[in-house]
Amino acid sequence: MSLSSKQKATVKDFFSKMSTRSDDIGAEALSRLVAVYPQTKSYFSHWKDASPGSAPVRKHGITIMGGVYDAVGKIDDLKGGLLSLSELHAFMLRIDPVNFKLLAHCMLVCMSMIFPEEFTPQVHVAVDKFLAQLALALAEKYR
Amino acid sequence: MVEWTDSERAVITSIFSNLDYEEIGRKSLCRCLIVYPWTQRYFGGFGNLYNAETILCNPLIAAHGTKILHGLDRALKNMDDIKNTYAELSLLHSDKLHVDPDNFRLLADCLTVVIAAKMGPAFTVETQVAWQKFLSVVVSALGRQYH
Numbered sequence: 001m002s003l004s005s006k007q008k009a010t011v012k013d014f015f016s017k018m019s020t021r022s023d024d025i026g027a028e029a030l031s032r033l034v035a036v037y038p039q040t041k042s043y044f045s046h047w048k049d050a051s052p053g054s055a056p057v058r059k060h061g062i063t064i065m066g067g068v069y070d071a072v073g074k075i076d077d078l079k080g081g082l083l084s085l086s087e088l089h090a091f092m093l094r095i096d097p098v099n100f101k102l103l104a105h106c107m108l109v110c111m112s113m114i115f116p117e118e119f120t121p122q123v124h125v126a127v128d129k130f131l132a133q134l135a136l137a138l139a140e141k142y143r
Numbered sequence: 144m145v146e147w148t149d150s151e152r153a154v155i156t157s158i159f160s161n162l163d164y165e166e167i168g169r170k171s172l173c174r175c176l177i178v179y180p181w182t183q184r185y186f187g188g189f190g191n192l193y194n195a196e197t198i199l200c201n202p203l204i205a206a207h208g209t210k211i212l213h214g215l216d217r218a219l220k221n222m223d224d225i226k227n228t229y230a231e232l233s234l235l236h237s238d239k240l241h242v243d244p245d246n247f248r249l250l251a252d253c254l255t256v257v258i259a260a261k262m263g264p265a266f267t268v269e270t271q272v273a274w275q276k277f278l279s280v281v282v283s284a285l286g287r288q289y290h
Binding site: 053116 | 173174177178195199252255256257259260261262263264266268269271272275
């Protein structure tokens with residue numbers, strides 16, 4: 001389910017519109033991930049506080065969102081562009097790839113909340129496809 | 144049996160009491176058909192689904208979205224026994240409609256996105272937790288009678 005050039009343009013355009021609130025969206029999305037899917041907290045047992053809205057969760061959400069923005073810039077070659085990030089996730093973090101989908105869903109919810117007019121069904125499908133491709137690229141080195 | 148806290152019940156009840164069934168039903172089903180186009184397989188008799196624009200203007204889809212959303216009323220009224228409340232509906236979706244139960248999850252996700260857009264900041268973390276818990280119980284109940 002690869003992106004058409006129109007969809008790539010849609011993704012770049014929407015992420016550009018979103019950029020003023022990207023930190024909020026990242027922080028909120030990770031907070032919602034650990035709240036709605038509590039099993040995801042298992043990856044954060046090394047933090048004193050992995051509850052939704054906590055400082056480490058918000059900070060890490062912002063980091064992750066930064067990575068997503070970086071991937072937008074590499075949208076024409078996600079596998080190649082995200083090689084080292086994939087190695088990190090495969091060999092060090094070893095996050096079960098099913099969780100990428102869960103976080104993607106939380107990101108979509110936050111985008112919809114903060115940009116209800118702009119997050120049309122057409123934008124939704126393009127962004128959902130992009131996040132799915134991103135997840136695939138991140139899982140590339142897993143096995 | 145699913146345990147609901149008072150606060151979860153309050154959240155779910157509040158969402159439904161403020162719900163515009165026509166608007167949210169139409170938007171959710173349209174979004175599902177656009178974002179997950181393979182779901183269109185179940186709507187062969189619903190007229191023109193050619194592209195996003197025609198889907199969004201399709202009155203049959205709009206009416207069906209409303210119908211689906213009203214179907215959730217039963218779960219709201221019977222929160223302590225959603226499993227049995229939907230036993231018949233589950234059989235219907237399995238035996239008559241032949242809907243892959245994974246589609247219930249896809250529609251539920253679209254409904255969540257549409258409600259989030261409508262409620263904005265009022266769709267707090269706690270609200271999302273309760274709402275998604277409710278939907279996952281509904282989705283599970285609807286898939287339960289498949290054989």
